[in-house]
Amino acid sequence: MPELPEVETIKRSLAPRLLGRTILAVEVRLPKLLAGMEPAALARRLVGQVIGGMDRRGKYLLLELAAGDRVAFHLRMSGRLVLRAAGPTEEPHAYLFFHLTGGEDLVYVDPRKFGRLYYLSAGEKLPPPLFALGPEPLGADFTPSLLAEILAGRRGAIKPVLLDQRLIAGIGNIYADEILHRAGIHPRRPAGGLKEDELRRLYDAIRGVLTEAISYRGTSKRDYVDGEGRPGDYQERLAVYGRADEPCRVCGHPIRRIVVGGRGTYFCPVCQV
DNA sequence: TAAATCCTGTCA
DNA sequence: TGACAGGATTTA
Numbered sequence: 001m002p003e004l005p006e007v008e009t010i011k012r013s014l015a016p017r018l019l020g021r022t023i024l025a026v027e028v029r030l031p032k033l034l035a036g037m038e039p040a041a042l043a044r045r046l047v048g049q050v051i052g053g054m055d056r057r058g059k060y061l062l063l064e065l066a067a068g069d070r071v072a073f074h075l076r077m078s079g080r081l082v083l084r085a086a087g088p089t090e091e092p093h094a095y096l097f098f099h100l101t102g103g104e105d106l107v108y109v110d111p112r113k114f115g116r117l118y119y120l121s122a123g124e125k126l127p128p129p130l131f132a133l134g135p136e137p138l139g140a141d142f143t144p145s146l147l148a149e150i151l152a153g154r155r156g157a158i159k160p161v162l163l164d165q166r167l168i169a170g171i172g173n174i175y176a177d178e179i180l181h182r183a184g185i186h187p188r189r190p191a192g193g194l195k196e197d198e199l200r201r202l203y204d205a206i207r208g209v210l211t212e213a214i215s216y217r218g219t220s221k222r223d224y225v226d227g228e229g230r231p232g233d234y235q236e237r238l239a240v241y242g243r244a245d246e247p248c249r250v251c252g253h254p255i256r257r258i259v260v261g262g263r264g265t266y267f268c269p270v271c272q273v
Numbered sequence: 274t275a276a277a278t279c280c281t282g283t284c285a
Numbered sequence: 286t287g288a289c290a291g292g293a294t295t296t297a
Contacts, residue, residue: 076292112280
């Protein structure tokens, strides 16, 4: 579900409200969420710890504990992390509860059960999926020349490259399509074959689309809400994603849907070459 | 490079 | 009823 702008929005909505709170109890209703760890072991580690802040790496949401340990959430397709008043819940897909001081619970809800949680001890090496992440596309070190390096020599289509978290961290299916439309690049173009001006447009589109989407607090197509349960607004700004047969906002030609790298892909056959 | 897999919900 | 869904890993 959530891509970089959505995870960033959740982080911003939760961070000020979680800061300084103590975890009183942990309740796990879906053990497989824990990626190998026993529910009792997680509770042992967390109870009594004070929350020091939140961070984001790619699509991972990091809950930072005052002692230096961290909890990494990956929400995958349908995960939500929300802070709300404590109390018994029979909500069908609420699978993890952090009971906090201040009378609120941090609750993880995930109908499709794809999400995962990793406990990261202070100073410990990151587990493979986090360790292997590519650069942050909004970070200072993500430069046009770094993008050129990442794409150089790749014969595969550009869209799956944008989706590969080991190459660039945080772009998902919605924003890959939006970025390629803004850049005027066909999703099946070989990644290593872009001309210099196309590379520059792609770079600007990556930073521009992601930054704009954050300012609109993410895209809510179905499940996504921020840490307070509020949907985002960027769905109203989407140029191509989910708009098959509707007119391109730039040229009026109908948007097409194809499959690229196994993912539904929306693009304008006139604007994107 | 593609398909299967993990899951449930929604929509045509 | 079948197709599809904002993700990622494993297998062929």
